[in-house]
Amino acid sequence: MDQPGELIGIDVGGTGLKVGRFNYAGELLAELNQPTPTPASPQSVCESLIKIVERIDPENKASAVGVGIPGPIDRSGRIARLCINLPGWENVPLADWLEQKLQRPVVLGNDGNCAVYGEHWKGAGEGLQDLVLLTLGTGVGGGVIIAGKLFLGCNGAAVEPGLIGIDPYGPACNSGNNGSLESFCSISALTTSAGCSPLELSQRAAAGDQVALAAWRSYGLLLGCGVSSLIYCFTPQRFLLGGGISAAFPYFAPALRAEVEKRVLAPSRQGLEIMAAALGNGAGRLGAARLALEQLGGSLQG
The missing domain is CATH 3.30.420.40 (ATPase, nucleotide binding domain)
Incomplete structure (x- = not known):
């Protein structure tokens, strides 16, 4: 090569x-x-x-x-x-x-x-052995690196982190699940709950709009619930957030990190870093x- x-x-x-x-x-x-x-x-x-x-x-x-x-x-x-x-x-x-x-x-x-393979090669996961990436966009997807290798599961379909359930009574997901992480944290879900696009919500938050900042806190809480489950499953060295919504990482990161700290036992998050992906789209x-x-x-x- x-x-x-x-x-x-x-x-x-x-x-x-x-x-x-x-x-x-x-x-x-x-x-x-x-x-x-x-x-x-x-x-x-x-x-x-x-x-x-x-x-x-x-x-x-x-x-x-x-x-x-x-x-x-x-x-x-x-x-x-x-x-x-x-x-x-x-x-x-x-x-x-x-x-x-x-x-x-x-x-x-x-x-x-x-996406996780790209970040592992030349981005924020370079050199790490255990890495999880969540992509926040039209849908919510992601990937996992375990012991330096891409995790595919027994039939190649792993992983679909956006389809994990966080609320059994939540909105329907295109996957057939109810209350999936994607149904709460995709672009369309955020747009519906906030009443505006993620870009506008970020612009309003940057200007100090308290309603917008509260919307990002709610988003971080919901995202933190799903991220916590994934941390328990994979206990990575680093957890990356990518996709279009990750541009607003500074606005939802405090609530996300607080939720992870509340939900995940210390041994399962020891040494863990939660950060935005480096390579964007x-x-x-x-x-x-x-x-x-x-x-x-x-x-x-x-």
């Missing part, structure tokens, strides 16, 4: 497609962003990905493509098994479709797993490129 070469990493989101071209050292060479097509059917997303790859890599220099998808992927990294916030996505052989058109290896990964595409580099390593060197 020390030879020169390029990779493409793609982060497929509910509202946007974020694409980067990287060298094998993880350095960004070019980037493109565009809205996710509406409706975001498997076919329309596939067509958009083919076009955007052709735009960012017109000379076909990239050896492989990694794609982060908002849902569980089969363990081979070939099939998008389900995307609860995208219509019509069930057992979609997206890697096969893309390979036929792009004529290079393609591997899929869960978008949260890609670039973590997913970087992690997708890393996934391609590692899982398709034999093909890249062959």
Whole structure:
């Protein structure tokens, strides 16, 4: 993997497609962003990905493509098994479709797993052995690094931290769960409870608006409830918050940390750091490129 070469990493989101071209050292060479097509059917997303790859890599220099998808992927990294916030996505052989058109290896990964992989490679989790990342955006996702390796579970579907329940009588979630962390802490959930977008709520908080500051405290309390459960499960060295809402981390962090301290026994949080992720919305595409580099390593060197 020390030879020169390029990779493409793609982060497929509910509202946007974020694409980067990287060298094998993880350095960004070019980037493109565009809205996710509406409706975001498997076919329309596939067509958009083919076009955007052709735009960012017109000379076909990239050896492989990694794609982060908002849902569980089969363990081979070939099939998008389900995307609860995208219509019509069930057992979609997206890697096969893309390979036929792009004529290079393609591997899929869960978008949260890609994000934690990116942070672990070049971000706020670099050098750590045990790391948890929660992404706060259109949905709530995330990923886990255990003993320096990405945790996928027995069938590749781990982890979906946004789908854990924090209130059995809470609002319905697209997953079929009730009162999931996502149903309380996603962008749409926060917008509904606060009456404005997270960006406006941050702007009002920055100006000292007490109602806005109280809304962020409530958000931190709810988030802290879910984060506490995840800390008990994984006892990481560091817990990162990423995604679009993480830009407001200073406003909800005090309530989040207080809730964790109240709920989690000292041995389970000993040495724990809770902080904002470092790579912003670039973590997913970087992690997708890393996934391609590692899982398709034999093909890249062959």
